[in-house]
Amino acid sequence: MFITLDLESEEPIYTQLKNQIIAGIAKKELSPGEALPSVRALAADLGINLHTVNKAYQQLKQEGFILIHRQKGVVINPDGVPKADAVYWTELSAKIRPLIAESVCKGVSEAEFQELCHQIFAEFYQ
Amino acid sequence: MFITLDLESEEPIYTQLKNQIIAGIAKKELSPGEALPSVRALAADLGINLHTVNKAYQQLKQEGFILIHRQKGVVINPDGVPKADAVYWTELSAKIRPLIAESVCKGVSEAEFQELCHQIFAEFYQ
DNA sequence: TAATTGTTATACTATTAATATAACAGATAA
DNA sequence: TTATCTGTTATATTAATAGTATAACAATTA
Known part of the structure; x- marks a missing residue:
């Protein structure tokens, strides 16, 4: 690490x-x-x-x-990290929303955005 | 507005x-x-x-x-917002990466994350 | 001439980030 | 027992940022 x-x-x-x-x-x-x-x-x-x-x-x-x-x-944490709850989903939405708004303005398609997220997810599943 | x-x-x-x-x-x-x-x-x-x-x-x-x-x-801007370039994609990745890392820790699947993004995109395409 | 525009300058308060020391209390190792 | 290491707490300082408060300037418009 x-x-x-x-x-x-x-x-x-x-x-x-x-x-x-x-x-x-x-x-x-x-x-x-x-x-x-x-x-x-x-x-x-x-x-x-x-x-x-x-x-x-x-x-x-x-x-x-x-x-x-x-x-x-x-x-x-030996018991693992607490799972996502409703509060977490709300906070996550609030953090992602401005990023998506800006992407939409700059002509990024939903597919392109999803592909970027897919690549980042792949970084954590090697 | x-x-x-x-x-x-x-x-x-x-x-x-x-x-x-x-x-x-x-x-x-x-x-x-x-x-x-x-x-x-x-x-x-x-x-x-x-x-x-x-x-x-x-x-x-x-x-x-x-x-x-x-x-x-x-x-x-009458000419529209400048389109996403390489610098923008790099900055966007850097902003999304910690959100995805935390989501992975909290047990959020890629599909769930993508669905959230899809719903937020839908807010801008009404 | 008067009003409105963005712009610039200065000053002040409050908060945050980061650092620097210092000390305390409990556990462990010599 | 003594020394060391742990997280914790306290205090203080510096630097930067957020926000506000005035004030003034230059150019355009009514």
């Missing part, structure tokens, strides 16, 4: 970190129960601050991706 | 404004060449500051959705 950060990006560091861990779980590079580095170890490894890693971990915990034991450390 | 803002939202006001104008173009509620309110008029109408509207307009201009004539006002 490699993590690469773009410190010049407009995307906050903690968001990049969150998304890469989520991608790692989706690609099964990270398995349920598997340990993640401590906040201090990962911060040192990535050359960033302890609190930036902690912010990413706290949000991942809040969303059910990981568990944090006070003295044992951080692990990928 | 109705615009509704959620001043409590974490989404910046100028972003909400941008997205609703883009959605208006996608739904053909706004046609090429059609005039938009002046920055002052729209700001007064929405109860927000002139500069917030101006920021949205400037970004829409930068991305080719609208034209701004110094004394004539603001119009939807």
Whole structure:
């Protein structure tokens, strides 16, 4: 599980970190129960601050991706990630809608959009 | 063309404004060449500051959705919105990828995801 | 001449992102 | 016992962004 950060990006560091861990779980590079580095170890490894890693971990915990034991450390949720519920579908729609609106304006067909999504799904099913 | 803002939202006001104008173009509620309110008029109408509207307009201009004539006002691009190019496809992928990664983690199948996209596309082709 | 247009400039408040230290409490290893 | 490591909490600072508030400018139009 490699993590690469773009410190010049407009995307906050903690968001990049969150998304890469989520991608790692989706690609099964990270398995349920598997340990993640401590906040201090990962911060040192990535050359960033302890609190930036902690912010990413706290949000991942809040969303059910990981568990944090006070003295044992951080692990990928052994029970798996909570399944999509109605709230998640609503939030997902709200995130995708502006992307589709812009695509429609720019002449992207539904088939082209679906093909792009298909290719991205394939990245997670290797 | 109705615009509704959620001043409590974490989404910046100028972003909400941008997205609703883009959605208006996608739904053909706004046609090429059609005039938009002046920055002052729209700001007064929405109860927000002139500069917030101006920021949205400037970004829409930068991305080719609208034209701004110094004394004539603001119009939807009469030549239509620039078609998707390689850069746009790359940016679109980067925005969709984390959404798909999270969906995969939460047990959403590709078919379910595609169906959601299909329904959203349908909103723009009524 | 007066009003309206986009534009620019300055200033201020509030929030967020990121960093820097420091300390605490509980568990574990020497 | 002591030292170390864990997540956690607290405080402080810097930088950037979002939003607002005025004010003024230049060009067009009524």
